[in-house]
Amino acid sequence: MRTLAPHVGFASGCAITMIAKQALERAGIDGYAHHGAHLFRHSLATDLLRSGASFAEIGQLLRHRS
16 A cells, blocks of 8 residues: 555446555465455454444445345
8 A cells, every 4th residue: 555645547347446455465464254455344344333323324335235
Protein backbone atom coordinates (compact mmCIF):
# COMPACT_ATOMS: atom_id res chain seq x y z
CA MET A 1 0.00 0.00 0.00
CA ARG A 2 1.05 3.61 -0.27
CA THR A 3 1.47 6.49 2.11
CA LEU A 4 0.09 8.95 -0.43
CA ALA A 5 -2.91 8.32 -2.61
CA PRO A 6 -2.01 7.50 -6.21
CA HIS A 7 -2.42 10.33 -8.70
CA VAL A 8 -3.98 7.92 -11.18
CA GLY A 9 -6.38 5.17 -10.18
CA PHE A 10 -5.58 1.51 -10.58
CA ALA A 11 -6.29 0.02 -13.98
CA SER A 12 -8.61 -2.58 -12.45
CA GLY A 13 -9.60 -4.28 -9.22
CA CYS A 14 -7.25 -7.08 -10.21
CA ALA A 15 -4.26 -4.80 -9.49
CA ILE A 16 -5.37 -4.34 -5.87
CA THR A 17 -5.91 -8.09 -5.50
CA MET A 18 -2.40 -8.82 -6.78
CA ILE A 19 -0.82 -6.26 -4.42
CA ALA A 20 -2.69 -7.75 -1.46
CA LYS A 21 -1.86 -11.32 -2.50
CA GLN A 22 1.86 -10.52 -2.81
CA ALA A 23 1.86 -8.76 0.58
CA LEU A 24 0.17 -11.77 2.22
CA GLU A 25 2.73 -14.12 0.64
CA ARG A 26 5.66 -11.94 1.81
CA ALA A 27 4.20 -11.96 5.33
CA GLY A 28 3.91 -15.75 5.23
CA ILE A 29 0.14 -15.70 5.67
CA ASP A 30 -1.46 -18.67 3.96
CA GLY A 31 -4.01 -21.41 4.48
CA TYR A 32 -7.10 -19.23 4.10
CA ALA A 33 -10.03 -19.89 1.76
CA HIS A 34 -9.95 -16.25 0.58
CA HIS A 35 -6.85 -14.78 -1.00
CA GLY A 36 -5.91 -11.26 -1.95
CA ALA A 37 -8.05 -8.23 -1.19
CA HIS A 38 -11.13 -10.36 -0.40
CA LEU A 39 -9.38 -11.66 2.73
CA PHE A 40 -9.36 -8.10 4.12
CA ARG A 41 -13.08 -7.64 3.42
CA HIS A 42 -13.87 -10.95 5.10
CA SER A 43 -11.67 -10.10 8.10
CA LEU A 44 -13.32 -6.69 8.49
CA ALA A 45 -16.81 -8.20 8.35
CA THR A 46 -15.87 -10.84 10.93
CA ASP A 47 -14.39 -8.24 13.28
CA LEU A 48 -17.45 -5.98 12.94
CA LEU A 49 -19.79 -8.90 13.62
CA ARG A 50 -17.84 -9.87 16.73
CA SER A 51 -18.00 -6.23 17.87
CA GLY A 52 -21.80 -6.27 17.72
CA ALA A 53 -22.52 -4.72 14.32
CA SER A 54 -25.67 -5.92 12.57
CA PHE A 55 -25.63 -7.69 9.21
CA ALA A 56 -27.35 -4.64 7.69
CA GLU A 57 -24.60 -2.31 8.95
CA ILE A 58 -21.87 -4.61 7.69
CA GLY A 59 -23.57 -4.97 4.31
CA GLN A 60 -23.89 -1.22 3.98
CA LEU A 61 -20.24 -0.67 4.87
CA LEU A 62 -19.09 -3.32 2.37
CA ARG A 63 -21.54 -1.92 -0.22
CA HIS A 64 -23.53 -5.12 -0.68
CA ARG A 65 -26.75 -4.80 -2.63
CA SER A 66 -28.66 -7.28 -0.46
